[in-house]
Each structure stands twice: as C-alpha cells, then as structure tokens.
Amino acid sequence: MRVVDTARRGEVTIRDLSKSFTLNGRRLDVLRGIDLDIHGGEAIAIVGPSGCGKTTLLRVLAGLEEPDRGDVLIDGAPVHGIGNQRAVIFQEPRLLPWLTVTQNVAFGLEVRGTPAAQAADRARHYIRLVGLAGFEEAFPRQLSGGMAQRVGIARALTVQPEILLLDEPLGALDAMTKLTMQEELARIWREEGVTMILVTHDLEEAIFLADRVLVMSKDSTTPTRLIELDLPRPRDRSTPGFVALRRRLMAEFGLH
Amino acid sequence: MTLQMLDSPALATPPSRAFLARAGQGARKAAARYGLLLGFLILWQVGSTQGWLNATVFPPLHLIFAALWDGLASGALIDDIAISLQRSGLAFAAAVGLGIPLGLFMGQIRAVEQALDPILQFFRQTSALALYPVFILLLGLGEASKVFVIFWATLFPILLATIGGVKEVDRKLIEMARTYGAPRRTVFLRVVLPASIPSVFVGLRLSATTALLLLIAAEMIGANRGLGFQVMNAQYNFQIPLMFAAIFLLALLGLAANFTLVTLQRRLCRWAEAT
Ligand SMILES: Nc1ncnc2c1ncn2[C@@H]1O[C@H](COP(=O)(O)OP(=O)(O)OP(=O)(O)O)[C@@H](O)[C@H]1O
Numbered sequence: 259m260r261v262v263d264t265a266r267r268g269e270v271t272i273r274d275l276s277k278s279f280t281l282n283g284r285r286l287d288v289l290r291g292i293d294l295d296i297h298g299g300e301a302i303a304i305v306g307p308s309g310c311g312k313t314t315l316l317r318v319l320a321g322l323e324e325p326d327r328g329d330v331l332i333d334g335a336p337v338h339g340i341g342n343q344r345a346v347i348f349q350e351p352r353l354l355p356w357l358t359v360t361q362n363v364a365f366g367l368e369v370r371g372t373p374a375a376q377a378a379d380r381a382r383h384y385i386r387l388v389g390l391a392g393f394e395e396a397f398p399r400q401l402s403g404g405m406a407q408r409v410g411i412a413r414a415l416t417v418q419p420e421i422l423l424l425d426e427p428l429g430a431l432d433a434m435t436k437l438t439m440q441e442e443l444a445r446i447w448r449e450e451g452v453t454m455i456l457v458t459h460d461l462e463e464a465i466f467l468a469d470r471v472l473v474m475s476k477d478s479t480t481p482t483r484l485i486e487l488d489l490p491r492p493r494d495r496s497t498p499g500f501v502a503l504r505r506r507l508m509a510e511f512g513l514h
Numbered sequence: 515m516t517l518q519m520l521d522s523p524a525l526a527t528p529p530s531r532a533f534l535a536r537a538g539q540g541a542r543k544a545a546a547r548y549g550l551l552l553g554f555l556i557l558w559q560v561g562s563t564q565g566w567l568n569a570t571v572f573p574p575l576h577l578i579f580a581a582l583w584d585g586l587a588s589g590a591l592i593d594d595i596a597i598s599l600q601r602s603g604l605a606f607a608a609a610v611g612l613g614i615p616l617g618l619f620m621g622q623i624r625a626v627e628q629a630l631d632p633i634l635q636f637f638r639q640t641s642a643l644a645l646y647p648v649f650i651l652l653l654g655l656g657e658a659s660k661v662f663v664i665f666w667a668t669l670f671p672i673l674l675a676t677i678g679g680v681k682e683v684d685r686k687l688i689e690m691a692r693t694y695g696a697p698r699r700t701v702f703l704r705v706v707l708p709a710s711i712p713s714v715f716v717g718l719r720l721s722a723t724t725a726l727l728l729l730i731a732a733e734m735i736g737a738n739r740g741l742g743f744q745v746m747n748a749q750y751n752f753q754i755p756l757m758f759a760a761i762f763l764l765a766l767l768g769l770a771a772n773f774t775l776v777t778l779q780r781r782l783c784r785w786a787e788a789t
C-alpha cells in the first residue's frame with residue numbers, strides 16, 4: 259500500500275491566506291486570513307453558503323489564483339502556481355470532445371511528458387478503477403453525465419497526485435448517480451491514499467466522505483470553523499452518529 | 515407468436531423477401547432524395563422537345579450533353595476547366611495558406627485581434643467585385659488580377675471563421691490543460707487547434723463557394739479562356755447548348771469542391787458528427 263511510504267506526502271498547510279476581488283469598484287474580501295493544516299492522506303470537506311469563497315480557496319490551492327497575502331505550503335515547501343503534486347476535478351468533466359475516453363484520461367500524463375503508450379496503459383488501469391471498462395474507445399458525447407465525470411476523475415487520478423482538489427464534483431449529477439459516485443470516491447480515496455480537498459454544498463456528502471469539515475462563512479464577523487467527524491468507516495448514513503452530525507452541521511448554517 | 519402466424523408465407527422464402535424489402539427501402543430513399551431533381555430534368559426534356567418551352571433558350575438535354583461531349587472530346591472545354599481550376603485553386607490555396615495561420619495567431623492575441631478587427635470588417639464589407647477594377651489597374655488584365663480578386667474574396671471568410679473559432683474555444687478546457695502543467699505551445703496544439711477545426715471548415719466551405727462566384731465573374735469580365743468566359747462567349751455566339759454545358763460544368767465544380775471539403779471535415783471531426 260502507498261499509505262505507508264507516503265505518510266508525510268500530500269500535507270497541505272495554509273497560513274494566513276487572504277484574497278480579495280474588486281467587483282464594480284468595490285473591494286470584496288473573499289478569503290480573510292485562513293489557517294489550516296491538512297495531513298497527508300486526509301479528506302477535508304469545505305462547505306459554506308454560496309459566494310463565501312469556496313471555489314476561490316480551491317483555485318488558490320490549485321495555483322490558478324495568486325493569494326494577496328499568506329502562503330500555501332505543500333509538504334512543508336511554499337508553492338506558487340500550478341504544480342505536479344496537485345490535480346483538480348471541476349464541477350464539469352471538462353473532457354476534450356475530440357479524444358476518446360482513453361485519450362482523455364491519458365491527456366494529463368502526456369502533457370507532462372509520459373510516452374503515449376505508457377500513458378495509455380496507465381489510463382486503462384484508472385478507467386477500470388472508476389468502473390468504465392468497455393468504454394475505452396467511446397467519445398465524450400456518447401457518455402452520460404455521470405460517466406463523463408468519472409472520466410474526469412480518472413484523468414486526475416492517472417497523474418497520481420498527492421493532493422486531489424475537487425470543486426463540487428458531483429453537483430451536476432442526479433441523486434441516484436450521486437450516491438453511487440460518493441461510494442466510489444470513498445473507495446478511490448481509501449485505495450489511492452491521496453489527500454482529498456472537496457468543496458461541496460451537500461452536507462451529507464461532506465459527512466460521508468470527510469475526516470474534517472471546514473465551514474466557511476460569508477460575513478466577516480463569523481470566523482471559519484473546523485468540525486471533526488469522528489465516525490467509523492465505511493460510513494453509513496443511517497447510524498445515529500451520522501444523523502447527529504448532520505443535525506449539528508445544519509445548525510451551523512442556521513437550519514433546523 | 516401471432517405475428518409469425520400472420521407472416522407465415524414469409525417463412526417459406528425469407529431471404530428474397532428481406533432482400534426485396536431492403537431494395538424497396540433503398541429505392542424509396544433514393545426517390546425521396548433525387549426524385550425532384552429527376553422530375554425537373556424530365557420536365558425540361560419533355561417541355562423542350564414538345565415545344566412547351568422555348569427550345570432555343572432551353573435546348574433539350576440531349577443537345578446539351580452532345581455539346582458537352584464534343585467540347586470535352588475536342589479538348590476545348592478541358593482547356594477551360596484547367597484554366598478555371600488553376601485560377602480558383604491558386605487563389606483558394608493562397609487564402610487558406612495565409613488565412614488559417616493568421617487567424618490562429620490573431621484569435622489568440624487579443625490586442626492584435628482588436629487592433630485589426632475594424633479594418634477587417636471594413637474590407638469584408640467592401641465587395642471584392644467592386645475592387646476588381648482597382649486590381650486590374652494595379653495588376654493588369656492578365657492572370658494576376660483574376661487570381662488576386664478571388665484570393666481577396668476568399669481570404670476573409672477563412673480568416674474571420676478561424677479567428678472566431680479560436681476565440682470561442684472553451685476557456686474551461688484551456689484551464690483544465692493548464693492545471694496539468696501544459697505549456698502554451700501544448701495548449702495551442704492539443705486544445706485550441708482541434709477545437710477550432712469545425713469553425714475553420716465553415717469558413718472553408720463559404721470560401722469555396724465565394725471562390726467559384728468570383729471566378730465566374732472575373733472570367734466574364736476580362737478573359738478569353740475559362741468556364742465563365744465560355745458561358746458568356748457561347749451566349750454571344752448563340753451556342754446555347756454549349757452555354758448550358760459550361761454552366762453544368764461550373765455547377766459540377768462547386769459540388770465537387772463542397773464534397774471534398776465535407777469529406778475532409780467528416781474525417782477530421784468524426785467526434786463531432788459532422789453535418
Ligand atoms: N474573478 C473574479 N473577479 C471578481 N470577483 C470574483 C471572482 N471570482 C470570484 N469572485 C467573487 O468572490 C466571491 C466568492 O466566489 P466563489 O466562487 O469562491 O464562491 P463559492 O463559495 O464557490 O460559491 P458557490 O457555492 O456559489 O460556488 C463571490 O462573491 C464572487 O463574486
């Protein structure tokens with residue numbers, strides 16, 4: 259298992275991270291001094307009301323945005339810009355329509371300079387892992403939404419990142435597919451031993467997948483909170499512990 | 515079960531039944547597609563021979579095909595085809611060779627595109643045919659001005675379609691490629707270029723049509739060879755069947771150009787189910 263020899267890999271440290279945008283001439287402080295330590299191999303869920311800066315935080319972590327202040331450290335070293343340790347899974351699959359499933363999954367590796375044949379081999383392994391065996395030669399337009407999203411997940415896994423950044427990856431899926439995909443994400447996370455940082459608006463999804471939940475808020479008076487999820491795995495949505503946690507998280511949002 | 519019983523005679527001779535059914539289906543498809551064209555041709559032929567149409571303006575089809583055959587056999591029309599192909603082919607190739615690379619470049623660099631867009635729009639709106647006299651003044655009445663006017667008219671559809679294609683590439687796909695660490699060159703070759711191909715083809719097909727239009731116009735105005743010239747010349751000399759033969763060849767040229775481009779597009783854009 260990779261978990262043993264990569265115990266310290268995939269560690270993310272966020273120090274006093276701030277980011278603001280100017281919108282219609284007004285300054286908008288989206289991220290206000292965020293501090294967070296994420297252990298290697300941990301699963302963190304980020305929740306919060308719409309517009310509170312979840313995507314912005316994830317984009318800063320991905321290196322797609324530069325913070326105004328503060329640092330992101332990976333395995334102890336500060337990072338700027340895009341790096342090979344991280345892979346991003348977006349809300350949309352973002353597949354290249356002119357490539358087959360295998361070619362799409364191999365894309366990340368090829369871009370990083372892996373020879374095509376070797377990349378295709380690795381791609382086929384991850385296509386099986388996400389349960390798409392038999393669709394290797396299909397084009398994206400021939401796939402359902404859930405299948406396309408799985409191709410996107412396989413593409414991110416193929417580059418074997420230490421850290422997987424997911425921005426509402428299951429947000430566009432129907433309820434049934436979503437449940438199946440949550441199970442698959444839990445399995446993949448366990449098998450691959452990656453650090454998973456998952457933005458979601460689905461509290462149940464957060465409790466099902468994460469070790470800890472970061473609750474962000476929109477107004478500057480409420481600080482971000484971190485909630486420990488002390489539940490045994492694999493998780494079962496109907497256990498009293500799960501239900502109690504869900505109630506507590508909903509209370510955080512002022513819902514009852 | 516009931517179906518099989520009702521259909522029992524079919525069981526005796528299933529292959530021939532199936533074959534007939536398929537042949538019938540094929541014939542119906544062909545009839546739906548080419549029936550109207552065939553009807554039009556029959557009406558022409560019958561109308562012309564029966565005197566419903568003025569036979570001097572609309573000669574019967576067999577006379578037109580005889581003129582076509584004579585022209586091809588004597589080599590006179592072959593010469594016209596060759597020179598017309600050369601003019602439009604040269605101009606089209608030059609427009610493709612300049613328009614696509616320039617469009618790919620301009621589409622990517624906003625500043626360049628914004629600086630050049632007004633002048634492009636202005637040139638595009640100025641009919642190439644209106645500029646033909648200017649080109650004649652500059653380049654003389656020979657081949658150069660003819661090729662240039664066709665080139666001018668075909669350049670803009672290709673250029674604008676390519677720029678549009680590049681500009682409309684999904685930003686999200688580019689961002690995705692960047693998160694895997696793709697350098698600019700790789701993003702261009704693996705995302706921007708393939709994504710703009712369908713749009714480039716729209717420009718190419720439009721340009722091919724324009725090339726033919728300008729070819730005919732240029733050859734009618736100041737040429738002594740070429741299919742466009744032949745249409746005019748045959749009309750002057752009252753060789754109406756020959757005139758129609760030349761028109762037919764021009765139509766064939768257009769169809770062939772479009773067919774070639776559609777086939778090429780199908781092969782390159784199998785993923786998009788080309789139309
Ligand atoms: N590029 C940008 N320019 C200006 N403002 C931006 C930009 N990106 C985000 N914002 C603003 O930052 C705030 C946070 O946006 P963000 O996308 O991070 O929210 P979010 O928490 O992901 O919301 P949602 O749950 O709806 O996805 C919003 O008010 C948004 O208007």
Ligand SMILES: [Mg+2]
Nearest residue numbers: 312313314425
């Ligand atoms: Mg968001």
